[in-house]
Amino acid sequence: MLYLVIMAGGSGTRFWPESRRARPKQFLTLAGERSLLVQAADRCRTWIPTANMRVVTNAAHAAETSRQLPELAREHILLEPCGRNTAPCIGLAAWQIWRNDPDAVVLVTPADHLIRPESEFRATVERALGLIDRQPRASVLLGIEPSYPATGYGYIERGEPASAGEGGASRVRSFREKPTLETARRFLAGGNFVWNSGIFVWRAARILELLKEFQPAIYDGLERLERSAQSHGWEAALKDEFPRMPSISIDYGVLEPLAARNSPDDGVFVVPASFEWDDVGSWQALPGVLGTDDEGNTSSGMTCQIDTKGCVIRSTASHLVATIGLTDFVVVHTADATLIAPKGDESAIRKLVALLEERGYERFL
Amino acid sequence: MLYLVIMAGGSGTRFWPESRRARPKQFLTLAGERSLLVQAADRCRTWIPTANMRVVTNAAHAAETSRQLPELAREHILLEPCGRNTAPCIGLAAWQIWRNDPDAVVLVTPADHLIRPESEFRATVERALGLIDRQPRASVLLGIEPSYPATGYGYIERGEPASAGEGGASRVRSFREKPTLETARRFLAGGNFVWNSGIFVWRAARILELLKEFQPAIYDGLERLERSAQSHGWEAALKDEFPRMPSISIDYGVLEPLAARNSPDDGVFVVPASFEWDDVGSWQALPGVLGTDDEGNTSSGMTCQIDTKGCVIRSTASHLVATIGLTDFVVVHTADATLIAPKGDESAIRKLVALLEERGYERFL
Numbered sequence: 227m228l229y230l231v232i233m234a235g236g237s238g239t240r241f242w243p244e245s246r247r248a249r250p251k252q253f254l255t256l257a258g259e260r261s262l263l264v265q266a267a268d269r270c271r272t273w274i275p276t277a278n279m280r281v282v283t284n285a286a287h288a289a290e291t292s293r294q295l296p297e298l299a300r301e302h303i304l305l306e307p308c309g310r311n312t313a314p315c316i317g318l319a320a321w322q323i324w325r326n327d328p329d330a331v332v333l334v335t336p337a338d339h340l341i342r343p344e345s346e347f348r349a350t351v352e353r354a355l356g357l358i359d360r361q362p363r364a365s366v367l368l369g370i371e372p373s374y375p376a377t378g379y380g381y382i383e384r385g386e387p388a389s390a391g392e393g394g395a396s397r398v399r400s401f402r403e404k405p406t407l408e409t410a411r412r413f414l415a416g417g418n419f420v421w422n423s424g425i426f427v428w429r430a431a432r433i434l435e436l437l438k439e440f441q442p443a444i445y446d447g448l449e450r451l452e453r454s455a456q457s458h459g460w461e462a463a464l465k466d467e468f469p470r471m472p473s474i475s476i477d478y479g480v481l482e483p484l485a486a487r488n489s490p491d492d493g494v495f496v497v498p499a500s501f502e503w504d505d506v507g508s509w510q511a512l513p514g515v516l517g518t519d520d521e522g523n524t525s526s527g528m529t530c531q532i533d534t535k536g537c538v539i540r541s542t543a544s545h546l547v548a549t550i551g552l553t554d555f556v557v558v559h560t561a562d563a564t565l566i567a568p569k570g571d572e573s574a575i576r577k578l579v580a581l582l583e584e585r586g587y588e589r590f591l
Numbered sequence: 592m593l594y595l596v597i598m599a600g601g602s603g604t605r606f607w608p609e610s611r612r613a614r615p616k617q618f619l620t621l622a623g624e625r626s627l628l629v630q631a632a633d634r635c636r637t638w639i640p641t642a643n644m645r646v647v648t649n650a651a652h653a654a655e656t657s658r659q660l661p662e663l664a665r666e667h668i669l670l671e672p673c674g675r676n677t678a679p680c681i682g683l684a685a686w687q688i689w690r691n692d693p694d695a696v697v698l699v700t701p702a703d704h705l706i707r708p709e710s711e712f713r714a715t716v717e718r719a720l721g722l723i724d725r726q727p728r729a730s731v732l733l734g735i736e737p738s739y740p741a742t743g744y745g746y747i748e749r750g751e752p753a754s755a756g757e758g759g760a761s762r763v764r765s766f767r768e769k770p771t772l773e774t775a776r777r778f779l780a781g782g783n784f785v786w787n788s789g790i791f792v793w794r795a796a797r798i799l800e801l802l803k804e805f806q807p808a809i810y811d812g813l814e815r816l817e818r819s820a821q822s823h824g825w826e827a828a829l830k831d832e833f834p835r836m837p838s839i840s841i842d843y844g845v846l847e848p849l850a851a852r853n854s855p856d857d858g859v860f861v862v863p864a865s866f867e868w869d870d871v872g873s874w875q876a877l878p879g880v881l882g883t884d885d886e887g888n889t890s891s892g893m894t895c896q897i898d899t900k901g902c903v904i905r906s907t908a909s910h911l912v913a914t915i916g917l918t919d920f921v922v923v924h925t926a927d928a929t930l931i932a933p934k935g936d937e938s939a940i941r942k943l944v945a946l947l948e949e950r951g952y953e954r955f956l
Contacts, residue, residue: 243913530946530947530950530952532939532942532943544927545927545928545929546608546927546928546947546955547928547931548608548929548930548931548932548943548947549932550931550932550933550939550940551932551933551936551939557931562909562910562911563910563911563912564906564910564912564913565915566912566913566914566917566922566931567913567914567915567916568915568916571915571916574915574916575915577897577915578913578915581895582895582911585895587895590911
């Protein structure tokens with residue numbers, strides 16, 4: 227059986243004032259009519275039953291997650307008492323799925339990326355599943371063909387084609403974290419590098435096996451959690467055990483050492499994605515995702531522009547944001563706060579949020 | 592007895608989005624805690640009884656006027672069915688006051704100027720009243736010592752000192768409407784020009800006498816209104832008669848020809864004001880009125896600035912407006928609309944409001 231694990235534990239301030247501590251990016255409706263989290267669930271809805279969906283999120287976001295995905299059973303929303311990066315997150319979900327279905331195959335995906343069209347997402351995942359069918363101990367990553375020399379993404383170097391390599395699957399030769407611009411240009415020119423989408427397909431049993439080998443502290447923690455839950459209850463046990471696990475990403479903690487070992491059939495593979503992908507990293511990303519009008523503006527909600535160029539302007543359906551003579555700014559209106567910041571300065575919002583924190587404006591954080 | 596007539600019929604869009612058709616400038620709280628209209632009433636409250644106060648406003652603003660000045664009797668708020676400039680407005684109020692008190696002296700003032708301190712306003716009016724005491728047929732204007740060569744104001748040229756000229760009162764030699772910058776500089780250098788504050792002191796009976804002489808159509812209209820009200824009721828009569836009066840200012844229609852006649856005792860006089868005066872013509876005027884912080888910003892409500900200079904930023908107590916990297920802009924947040932416009936472009940808001948009208952955004956007008 228195929229299961230979907232949506233990693234929705236992210237936090238962050240890059241979408242302030244829409245994103246807040248209580249409502250990070252994955253819960254926002256940045257493109258289209260649905261939040262990124264709801265889109266992540268919806269894009270699998272026709273081919274993965276709801277009962278097979280799991281969301282791993284921070285305990286603080288339990289209510290918002292249930293509100294956005296009311297069809298999910300309460301016990302299918304796994305609540306991390308604190309963030310521990312992706313390895314414990316995936317381990318936790320894999321364990322919960324594996325204990326009920328030892329043959330489960332798991333599609334793991336971040337909650338906060340934009341993927342279009344949904345049909346191509348499914349087609350790509352099907353190719354990964356085909357590979358797993360033939361090589362059950364494979365760990366498969368979806369790779370995104372790079373369209374520009376991005377310095378903010380992780381890259382995957384493709385090696386030789388997988389032996390069961392239909393759909394362009396290759397072995398992963400190496401992982402390269404955020405490169406310099408020069409290196410990124412070389413990657414792009416070389417043609418054998420793809421972006422790491424953070425989307426994985428593998429058997430739940432294989433995930434646990436790999437954690438046991440490469441991250442025994444996490445595996446032991448999961449075992450202790452299982453035992454402790456029987457005597458103390460799940461919630462108390464999780465609160466006790468989860469924070470003790472090392473905070474490490476699945477890429478760095480498991481897949482990189484596994485790929486480096488270069489063993490023939492139980493290694494790491496990459497399947498090229500045929501869908502459009504964007505991680506929507508900041509307000510600045512919206513023009514690329516939503517397009518621009520003739521003046522280079524990307525606007526949503528009720529807005530009115532005069533002599534306004536290259537701006538990202540967001541409002542609600544009932545509040546009018548009128549701009550005159552503004553160039554290359556981000557303007558975001560929400561019910562209780564409005565941001566006006568230069569589009570080019572990605573650090574601006576971080577500075578602002580730090581200042582709000584310093585001033586004790588808690589309710590805006 | 593002294594009466595106060597507050598002319599609150601103004602409309603206009605220069606303070607959009609705070610000002611709307613239903614709530615023009617005089618009803619806004621631009622400086623301090625009270626609206627300009629309330630300030631206009633309050634500055635006379637200790638020395639003119641409430642029963643002697645009249646507000647002339649547009650019928651559309653009846654409710655807002657009563658809300659802001661609940662102590663005013665309903666019949667003391669005179670409702671113009673349409674705007675007809677200041678001559679019919681003052682005529683209407685003068686007639687209503689005169690018919691009950693033929694000896695009434697009337698202080699006429701616009702509702703939408705900022706005047707500080709209140710004590711000096713009273714002192715200046717007292718000097719004007721002293722002149723009227725000695726020369727009952729005088730029409731007295733308050734003049735403002737110009738502080739810069741303004742091109743947006745009307746100027747009054749001072750002639751010889753009034754024969755009962757204590758307090759610096761002079762005869763008015765001429766009126767000069769909005770001059771060119773060069774002329775304004777000459778006025779300023781010459782020293783015998785003051786700004787026309789639009790504040791007048793004269794006997795109600797004298798106002799009517801002057802209207803009868805210089806604007807007989809208005810005087811006749813007032814007489815017809817009186818008769819018609821007796822048979823058809825005040826409201827119906829006003830709706831019928833008022834729109835037929837010529838739309839003309841008291842300055843142009845009465846005081847200019849009166850001053851030109853240069854008769855000794857029943858002419859036009861100007862008393863120099865000892866108070867600070869600002870007509871707060873646009874958002875751009877706020878820094879001059881409210882002052883600026885170290886970065887040259889004038890802000891009110893909940894705001895937070897980073898690298899923000901020379902801006903006017905207005906929000907409410909509960910909505911945070913955060914600006915980064917903004918220079919010389921006006922940012923105004925209200926419950927249903929937010930404006931971001933260059934501070935230097937006084938025509939920007941007019942263009943915007945025209946565009947909103949064109950697009951049928953009625954509820955924002």
